[in-house]
Each structure stands twice: as C-alpha cells, then as structure tokens.
Amino acid sequence: MSSSIKKAVVLVSGGLDSATCLAIARSEGYQSFALSFNYGQRSSSELTAAVRLAEFFGVAAHQVIPLGIGQLGGSALTDHTVDVPINGVVADHIPVTYVPARNTVFLSYALAWAEVLSADAIFIGVNAVDYSGYPDCRPEFIEAFEKMANLATKASAEGNLIRIRTPLINMTKAQIISEGVALGVDYALTVSCYQANTAGQACGACDSCRLRHKGFKDAGLEDPTVYFSPPLYV
Amino acid sequence: MSSSIKKAVVLVSGGLDSATCLAIARSEGYQSFALSFNYGQRSSSELTAAVRLAEFFGVAAHQVIPLGIGQLGGSALTDHTVDVPINGVVADHIPVTYVPARNTVFLSYALAWAEVLSADAIFIGVNAVDYSGYPDCRPEFIEAFEKMANLATKASAEGNLIRIRTPLINMTKAQIISEGVALGVDYALTVSCYQANTAGQACGACDSCRLRHKGFKDAGLEDPTVYFSPPLYV
Numbered sequence: 001m002s003s004s005i006k007k008a009v010v011l012v013s014g015g016l017d018s019a020t021c022l023a024i025a026r027s028e029g030y031q032s033f034a035l036s037f038n039y040g041q042r043s044s045s046e047l048t049a050a051v052r053l054a055e056f057f058g059v060a061a062h063q064v065i066p067l068g069i070g071q072l073g074g075s076a077l078t079d080h081t082v083d084v085p086i087n088g089v090v091a092d093h094i095p096v097t098y099v100p101a102r103n104t105v106f107l108s109y110a111l112a113w114a115e116v117l118s119a120d121a122i123f124i125g126v127n128a129v130d131y132s133g134y135p136d137c138r139p140e141f142i143e144a145f146e147k148m149a150n151l152a153t154k155a156s157a158e159g160n161l162i163r164i165r166t167p168l169i170n171m172t173k174a175q176i177i178s179e180g181v182a183l184g185v186d187y188a189l190t191v192s193c194y195q196a197n198t199a200g201q202a203c204g205a206c207d208s209c210r211l212r213h214k215g216f217k218d219a220g221l222e223d224p225t226v227y228f229s230p231p232l233y234v
Numbered sequence: 235m236s237s238s239i240k241k242a243v244v245l246v247s248g249g250l251d252s253a254t255c256l257a258i259a260r261s262e263g264y265q266s267f268a269l270s271f272n273y274g275q276r277s278s279s280e281l282t283a284a285v286r287l288a289e290f291f292g293v294a295a296h297q298v299i300p301l302g303i304g305q306l307g308g309s310a311l312t313d314h315t316v317d318v319p320i321n322g323v324v325a326d327h328i329p330v331t332y333v334p335a336r337n338t339v340f341l342s343y344a345l346a347w348a349e350v351l352s353a354d355a356i357f358i359g360v361n362a363v364d365y366s367g368y369p370d371c372r373p374e375f376i377e378a379f380e381k382m383a384n385l386a387t388k389a390s391a392e393g394n395l396i397r398i399r400t401p402l403i404n405m406t407k408a409q410i411i412s413e414g415v416a417l418g419v420d421y422a423l424t425v426s427c428y429q430a431n432t433a434g435q436a437c438g439a440c441d442s443c444r445l446r447h448k449g450f451k452d453a454g455l456e457d458p459t460v461y462f463s464p465p466l467y468v
Binding site for chain 1: 343349370379
C-alpha cells in the first residue's frame with residue numbers, strides 16, 4: 001500500500017448517523033479507522049451494532065475505548081437513576097440525556113489516534129438540524145475544535161493539518177437516511193434507541209426512536225427498526 | 235456551604251508542576267477537585283504521588299480516570315518497547331516521550347467534570363519555558379482549547395464560562411519551585427522522573443529529572459528528591 005492513501009478516523013456509535021458517516025468516508029476514498037467508546041451507556045446493544053458496522057464496512061481497524069466519563073456523573077445516559085424522557089417532543093432546552101463534554105472527549109481520542117495514524121480527517125456524525133439541543137453538535141463548536149486540534153499535535157506542528165469532517169451537519173434525518181441508502185448502508189444493522197434491549201430491539205418511545213422513525217417516514221422509506229413494543233408515535 | 239464558593243478542577247499528575255498548581259488554586263480561594271489519569275504510565279509511583287498530594291492539600295474530591303490512550307500507541311511513556319531518552323539535552327525536536335493529544339484528552343475530561351460541578355476554572359500546570367517541545371503546552375493551544383470549551387458545554391450555552399488557568403506557563407522551573415515553597419508545597423511528596431521506581435525514587439538521568447534538579451539548583455534550594463542511583467548531571 002502506498003503511504004499516500006488517505007486515512008480517516010470515523011467515530012462510530014452504532015447508530016444511524018455514524019453508519020452514514022462511515023459510508024460517506026468510504027465513498028470519498030478514505031481508508032477508515034472506526035473508533036467507539038464504552039462509557040456506561042444504558043444500551044450495550046449500541047456497541048454491538050458498532051462492531052457489526054465496522055465489519056460490514058471492512059474498516060482497517062476498530063478500537064473500542066473504555067471511558068471513565070460515567071464516574072463524573074451528570075447524565076441520564078450514564079446515570080441510571082435518571083429517567084430517559086419518553087415520547088417527548090424535542091425540547092427547547094438541553095435534555096437530561098446530554099453527557100457532559102461528550103463530543104469533546106470523543107474527538108480528543110480521535111485526534112490522538114489520528115496523530116498516531118497520520119490520518120487526514122476525523123469524521124463525526126453531528127447534526128445541527130435534528131440535534132436535540134446539544135451544544136457540542138453546533139458548527140461553531142466543530143470549527144473551534146478543529147482550530148484547537150491544529151495547535152495540539154506534533155503533526156500539526158510539522159504542518160500536517162487535520163480536518164474535522166461533519167458531512168451530516170446540515171442534513172435532515174430523512175436526507176441522511178436517503179444518502180446512506182444510496183451508498184449501500186443497511187440500517188437494520190444500526191441501533192439508535194436510548195434504551196434498546198440486548199437484542200438491539202428499540203423501545204419506540206424515546207426521543208431518539210421518534211426522530212429515527214420520522215426520518216424514514218419523511219424519506220418515504222420503510223423503517224427497518226425492530227421494536228420490542230409498539231412505537232407510541234406511529 | 236454557600237453555592238458561591240469558587241470551584242476548580244485541578245489536573246494533578248503527581249509531579250512538581252501540578253503540585254504547585256494545586257497550591258496556587260488554594261491560595262486564590264478555590265475549592266479544588268483533583269483529577270488524575272491512569273494511562274499506562276511507566277511509572278505508577280507518579281499516581282501514588284498524586285494521591286498523596288490530593289490528601290496533603292485536602293481537596294474536595296480526587297478522581298483517577300483510567301484512559302485507553304495507551305492502546306492507540308505512539309509514545310515512549312506508554313509504549314514500553316520505546317526507550318526513554320537518557321541524560322539528553324532538551325531537544326529542538328518533539329521528544330518521543332510525547333503522548334498523542336494528551337493534554338487535549340486530559341482537558342476534555344476536566345471540562346466534563348467542571349461542567350458537572352459547575353466549576354469556574356480548570357488549572358493545568360503547562361509551561362512554555364521548560365516545555366520540552368510539546369505542542370500542547372503552548373499558550374496558543376490553551377487559548378484555542380478555552381474558546382472551544384466555551385462552545386462545548388451546556389453551562390457555556392447558559393452563559394457560565396470556564397477559564398483554563400495556566401499559572402505556570404511563563405515561569406522557569408526555579409520560579410515554580412520558589413512559588414511553591416512560599417505556598418507551603420512539600421516537594422518531597424512529588425515525583426517527576428519518567429522511570430521512578432515503585433518507592434517513588436528517581437533515576438537521576440532522564441530529561442525530567444534533569445530539569446527538576448536544575449530548577450532546585452537555580453532557585454538556590456535543596457533538591458528533596460530521592461534518587462535510586464547517583465544523578466548523572468550533579
């Protein structure tokens with residue numbers, strides 16, 4: 001293999017968005033290195049999905065990093081004493097499912113690996129349209145992270161800059177799904193639900209399920225999600 | 235306790251610089267929350283020193299976060315097949331003891347905890363004078379991180395900004411030591427050596443030992459470090 005092959009670290013949660021990111025990185029000719037995190041998610045089936053997706057896309061390597069972020073507290077997704085909001089509309093305020101500084105931590109690890117690999121890009125599936133009010137999904141956050149990243153590393157000090165790629169940032173969920181289907185993504189492999197069961201079946205009630213289901217509906221495509229109870233909003 | 239107490243997350247490695255940072259945060263009236271990382275350092279005595287320092291300063295809490303950064307490779311400090319440079323002068327180039335994106339990862343966790351605690355500041359003992367060529371110790375990196383951090387969090391979206399404090403950034407090692415002694419730091423509790431033994435005794439040969447010893451000498455103070463072999467540079 002030539003050293004001129006473009007490499008990208010792709011953050012893969014196991015959900016719909018990151019699966020689409022993997023497909024986009026591949027379609028642009030990147031050799032992909034999948035990076036996932038085990039941070040005490042309620043739903044371990046999300047990580048199982050990440051492993052399936054990494055295999056499906058034939059990535060060059062897949063690392064699952066254990067994070068101690070749960071021990072810092074502060075989120076319904078890692079603090080199992082806090083309830084997940086059920087069948088809510090997307091709120092104006094920042095939801096309790098927010099994990100403190102999550103994307104900052106994720107991107108920092110991606111940056112570390114990108115430096116080791118001499119990768120050109122980091123792909124992250126953030127979205128500013130259906131973003132549920134998470135501050136670290138906004139374009140201005142991503143731009144600030146990229147600027148910081150290009151001051152942080154040995155590679156950047158030697159002139160090899162890294163780009164933080166957010167191909168989904170201005171797409172609706174329906175557009176993301178349409179793009180992914182066109183690129184061959186099998187969304188049955190993905191898990192979006194905040195409280196999926198161990199078989200990867202979805203609750204059909206949480207905000208994430210609701211956004212996903214609406215996405216398929218708006219795209220005019222059949223939702224391949226398997227629910228463990230009838231979706232509340234169908 | 236009043237909610238108006240100023241809180242700070244202080245990164246504590248167990249070394250001389252972070253001990254001084256803890257003392258400075260205390261002298262400014264901050265309630266300190268010590269944050270350390272276990273990332274496969276060669277020298278576990280550094281973490282033992284961090285625990286001793288947190289007790290010595292009576293911090294409000296001390297968290298030691300296990301990091302998976304070692305599994306990404308790329309550094310002599312975590313990759314035990316790479317030799318630590320011995321008795322070298324501080325090199326013009328970036329040394330092999332550099333850990334990819336280390337301060338970015340450390341500060342990201344500090345940001346997560348700061349958000350949970352509603353802390354006002356993060357203290358990090360980076361130094362641009364005796365900094366050994368690490369890009370993530372430069373003032374422009376810190377400024378870029380602070381800017382990113384204030385776009386990243388729920389707290390920042392609500393107007394509660396966080397400051398990244400680097401009180402040592404323009405100080406020589408001798409100035410750091412003098413300041414710390416004036417604030418009551420017992421440097422015998424600290425470990426700087428890249429390859430200290432389990433008792434916390436230093437090699438007296440690595441770059442970190444050399445910089446530390448020179449600092450005490452330049453400050454006109456006795457070096458309380460215990461060496462397991464005679465220092466090469468005395």
